[in-house]
Amino acid sequence: AAFDHYDRGNRLRRAMIAHDADDFSAEVAAATATFTAPFLATIGDGGCPAPDPIFIVGLPRSSSPLVEQILSSHSQVEGTMELPDMMMIAGRLQARVDDGEFPDFRAMIASLSAADRARLGEEYLERTRVHRRTDRPLFIDKMPNNWQHVGLIGMILPNARVIDARRHPIACCFSGWKQHFARGQSFSYDLTDIARYYRDYVAHMVAYDVAAPGRVHRVIYERMVQDTPGEVDRLLAYLGLSFEPACLSFWQNDRAVRTASSEQVRRPIFTDAVDHWRHY
Numbered sequence: 053a054a055f056d057h058y059d060r061g062n063r064l065r066r067a068m069i070a071h072d073a074d075d076f077s078a079e080v081a082a083a084t085a086t087f088t089a090p091f092l093a094t095i096g097d098g099g100c101p102a103p104d105p106i107f108i109v110g111l112p113r114s115s116s117p118l119v120e121q122i123l124s125s126h127s128q129v130e131g132t133m134e135l136p137d138m139m140m141i142a143g144r145l146q147a148r149v150d151d152g153e154f155p156d157f158r159a160m161i162a163s164l165s166a167a168d169r170a171r172l173g174e175e176y177l178e179r180t181r182v183h184r185r186t187d188r189p190l191f192i193d194k195m196p197n198n199w200q201h202v203g204l205i206g207m208i209l210p211n212a213r214v215i216d217a218r219r220h221p222i223a224c225c226f227s228g229w230k231q232h233f234a235r236g237q238s239f240s241y242d243l244t245d246i247a248r249y250y251r252d253y254v255a256h257m258v259a260y261d262v263a264a265p266g267r268v269h270r271v272i273y274e275r276m277v278q279d280t281p282g283e284v285d286r287l288l289a290y291l292g293l294s295f296e297p298a299c300l301s302f303w304q305n306d307r308a309v310r311t312a313s314s315e316q317v318r319r320p321i322f323t324d325a326v327d328h329w330r331h332y
Contacts, residue, residue, distance in 0.1 A: 055332050058230045062241045071238040073248045079146075080200060080252040082157040087203030089263045091162075095207065098166030100173025103211040105180070106192045106291065107138070109199035111250060112237055113227035115273035116217040118302075120194050122284060123291075125298040130188040134195040137179040141172055141208075142201045164207070173208035190291070197236075199253055202260050206267060213291055216257055219273040221250050226329040274326055 106123065108116045124131030145160060154160040164172075184191055198205065202214055218224075225247055228240040239249040261268060269290040276283045284299050298304075 061232070062229060065232065066241040066245075069238045069241065071242075071245060073239070073245050076239070077248065077252050079157075080256050083200060083203060084256050084259045086158040086161050087206075087260060087263055091158075092203075092206075092263055095162075096166070097210070098169040099206075099208045099210045100170050100177065101211055102173070102177055102209070103213075104177060104190055105209060105212040106190055107198050107202075107205060107212060107214045108192060108194045108196070108217055109202065109214060110196050110217040111219075111224050111228060111253060112196050112233065112240065113231060114196065114217050114219040114224045115271070115276065116194055116196055118273070118276065119215060119217050119271050119287070120192050121302045122287070122299050123192060125302045125304075126288070126293060126296050127298075128188055128190055128293055129291075130184060130186045130191040132180070132183040132191055132193065135180055135183060135193045136195065137176055138193065138198050138201055138205065139195065140179075141176060142204055145204070161204075161207070169208045176209065199257060202257070202268060203263075206264060214268045215287070215290075216268050216270045217273070218270055220326075220329075221247075221254075223273075223326070223329045225250055226332060227325075277326055 106129065108119055110116055120131050123129045146157070148154055149157055149160050154163065180191070180193065196217075199216065205212055205214060219227075225243070228237070229243060229246055231240065233240065239245045257268065257270075269287065271283060271287060281300060285295060288295055288299070
């Protein structure tokens, strides 16, 4: 009965929004075909060297707020929010292709000089500075959709860190499908659309792992639930940070959380959500 209500609600919402799964898949494929190992080897060094940003990417409802809450409990890391700035920079670059300035995405990306990449990285830092409230050296950008731009992030912010928060595909997609988002996430109101989106995401991240080994650190939600101390140790090691006990008592962090998981991160790690989808 609950599934039927979710289904009817999603059908109503889907009729109100525009999402073309074919167009989106084509955009992702263009990025995947661009950021290959040979291409990355040819562009050389460049970009803004600042190590400040930590990007947490993935799908909505994939445990990224949990990862953010753990990290923002560290004395060297500030949690901010889902920042739109990288997507805005990427959209501006894509517009140059759409407007006919370049024949395709790869040609546009290849045209960026080392100075261009440095300027774009500095622009991102300048745009996001307004969201920083502390003097902690590192900050988190938790916009999940930035997985589409991991290649661009690597070019313009080569010392930034990227964490891919991932969850079982059915658990993640079902959780997104039954969530009514305040804005964006137009793919999440149809089970076929959201499954295709998840498939595009995984394929792109796999390809980038091959092109830039070790660049992205992956956190699997189910493993985090099963072995929190071990996963936290691996996460902090990737970031070059020493262990702090506060990371394991993250629910005591009183920072503001403005996403759909705001209540879950106020509780210790729990297993309720791991197999919740099986009821449906």
